[in-house]
Amino acid sequence: MARRVTKRGDERTDLSGERDVLICGASFAGLMVARQLAGSGADVLMIDRYEIGERQTSACVIPTAWLEELGLLESERQRFDSVLIHTAHGSLRLPVPWSFSTFDYRTLCDLLWQECDARFETAKVNGRAGNPNAVDTDRGTITAPLVVDAMGWKRVLASDSTVQPPDAPLSRGLEVHPKGRNENLEVWIDRKYVPAGYGWSFPAGDELRIGVGSFDPRFHVRETTELLATDVGAESVGWQGNWIPHELRDGTDDGVFFAGDSAGHCLPLTAEGIRPALYFGAALGLELRAVVEGSQSRDSALAAYHRFNASHERQFRWLLNSQNALPRVPPRLVRPILAAAFAGAAGKFAFNRYLGIAPPQFARTAGARRVREPRAFTPA
Numbered sequence: 243m244a245r246r247v248t249k250r251g252d253e254r255t256d257l258s259g260e261r262d263v264l265i266c267g268a269s270f271a272g273l274m275v276a277r278q279l280a281g282s283g284a285d286v287l288m289i290d291r292y293e294i295g296e297r298q299t300s301a302c303v304i305p306t307a308w309l310e311e312l313g314l315l316e317s318e319r320q321r322f323d324s325v326l327i328h329t330a331h332g333s334l335r336l337p338v339p340w341s342f343s344t345f346d347y348r349t350l351c352d353l354l355w356q357e358c359d360a361r362f363e364t365a366k367v368n369g370r371a372g373n374p375n376a377v378d379t380d381r382g383t384i385t386a387p388l389v390v391d392a393m394g395w396k397r398v399l400a401s402d403s404t405v406q407p408p409d410a411p412l413s414r415g416l417e418v419h420p421k422g423r424n425e426n427l428e429v430w431i432d433r434k435y436v437p438a439g440y441g442w443s444f445p446a447g448d449e450l451r452i453g454v455g456s457f458d459p460r461f462h463v464r465e466t467t468e469l470l471a472t473d474v475g476a477e478s479v480g481w482q483g484n485w486i487p488h489e490l491r492d493g494t495d496d497g498v499f500f501a502g503d504s505a506g507h508c509l510p511l512t513a514e515g516i517r518p519a520l521y522f523g524a525a526l527g528l529e530l531r532a533v534v535e536g537s538q539s540r541d542s543a544l545a546a547y548h549r550f551n552a553s554h555e556r557q558f559r560w561l562l563n564s565q566n567a568l569p570r571v572p573p574r575l576v577r578p579i580l581a582a583a584f585a586g587a588a589g590k591f592a593f594n595r596y597l598g599i600a601p602p603q604f605a606r607t608a609g610a611r612r613v614r615e616p617r618a619f620t621p622a
C-alpha cells in the first residue's frame with residue numbers, strides 16, 4: 243500500500259465551514275465511528291494531525307475475534323492461544339479460551355478506512371471555538387451539529403482542561419520495536435521493571451514490541467524498558483509511548499461525544515484500549531447514524547450514548563480495583579494466585595468475562611445495523 247505523508251504548505255487549504263458530522267481523531271475510535279456512518283448520506287469530515295495509519299499508537303494486540311468480525315484479518319501478524327507470565331518467583335503459562343493477535347497498525351487503519359465514505363483531511367485541533375459545535379483547527383474553524391472527540395487521552399474538546407499528568411488517572415506506557423521473532427505473548431509482573439504495572443513482549447511476525455507500563459504516572463519507564471529489552475536479548479530501537487487512561491470518563495460533555503481514550507475507554511489493569519475504542523466507536527456511530535437518518539434527535543443521541551457509556555462503570559471499576567490491588571500482592575504470592583485464579587474452569591470464566599466487557603459479537607450487530615443505501619440527511 244502506498245505510504246501517504248501529512249499535507250504541507252499550499253496543500254493545507256482552509257477547511258472552515260459547516261459539516262453534518264465532524265470526527266476529530268482518525269485512529270481506532272474515530273475510524274470506527276466513520277465506518278458506522280458510511281452510506282448514511284451525511285457529510286462527514288474526519289480530521290487528524292497525521293495521515294491515517296501514519297503513527298502507530300500501541301503494541302497492537304487485540305482478541306482475534308474482533309479482527310474476524312470486522313473483516314480485518316489481513317492486518318494480523320501473529321496469533322496466540324496463551325499468555326506466558328513471568329514473575330520474580332517463576333513463570334507460568336495461562337491458556338486463553340479464545341486467542342489474541344498482533345496486527346499491523348497501518349494495514350488495519352487502511353482496511354477500516356476503505357469501509358468509510360467520509361472525507362479526510364490532516365489538521366491539528368486546538369480546542370473548542372467558543373461553543374461545542376465549533377472546533378478550532380490550524381486549518382480554520384469547522385462547525386457541525388455532531389462533533390466527536392476521538393483524539394486520545396488529552397480529551398482536547400472537553401469543556402474544562404482537567405486531564406493532565408501526573409495528577410489525572412493516567413498510566414504511562416513506553417515500548418521499543420526491534421526486529422526479532424518469538425512464539426510467545428509474554429508479560430512480566432516483576433518489580434524489577436515497574437513497582438506497579440507490567441512489562442511485555444508481543445511478537446508480530448519479524449518484529450517484537452517490548453515495553454513497560456506503569457499504573458503510577460510518576461514512575462518513569464524508559465530505563466526499565468531498556469532493561470527488559472536487554473534481558474530478552476533485543477535492541478532498544480523504534481521507541482513509541484504515550485499516556486494511557488485507566489478510569490472511565492463521561493462519554494459526552496456539553497454537547498460533544500467522546501470515544502476511545504478520550505472517554506477513558508481503556509481497560510484498567512491490562513491497558514487494553516483498542517477493542518474498547520472500536521466497541522464504543524461502533525456504539526457511538528450507531529447513535530449518530532440514527533440522528534443523521536432522522537430517527538432520533540441530537541439530544542436523545544447524547545442521552546443514549548451517555549447511558550451506554552455509564553452502564554460499563556461497574557466493569558471498569560472492577561478492573562481498576564484489581565489494578566490497585568496488584569502492587570500490594572507480595573511478589574512471592576503473584577504466581578500462586580494467578581495459577582489458582584486462572585486454572586481450568588475458573589480461568590475460562592475469568593477470560594470470558596473479561597472478553598464480555600466489549601464482546602466481538604457487538605461488531606457484528608453494529609455492522610448489520612448499518613444501512614448501505616445512501617440516504618439524504620436533513621439537519622434537525
Ligand SMILES: Cc1cc2nc3c(=O)[nH]c(=O)nc-3n(C[C@H](O)[C@H](O)[C@H](O)COP(=O)(O)OP(=O)(O)OC[C@H]3O[C@@H](n4cnc5c(N)ncnc54)[C@H](O)[C@@H]3O)c2cc1C
Pocket residue numbers: 266267268269270271272289290291292297299300301302303304365366367368392393394395398414415416417453482483484485486501502503504507508513514515516517519
Ligand atoms: C506503549 C503502548 C502500548 C499499547 N499497547 C496496546 C495493545 O497492545 N493493545 C491494546 O488494546 N491497547 C494498547 N494500548 C492502548 C491503546 O493504544 C489505546 O487505548 C488506543 O490507541 C486508543 O485508541 P483511540 O482511537 O482512542 O486513540 P489513539 O489511538 O491515541 O488515536 C488518537 C488520534 O488522534 C490524533 N490526535 C491527537 N491529538 C490531536 C489533535 N490535537 N489534533 C488532531 N488530531 C489529534 C492522533 O494523531 C491519533 O491519530 C497501548 C498504549 C501504549 C501507550
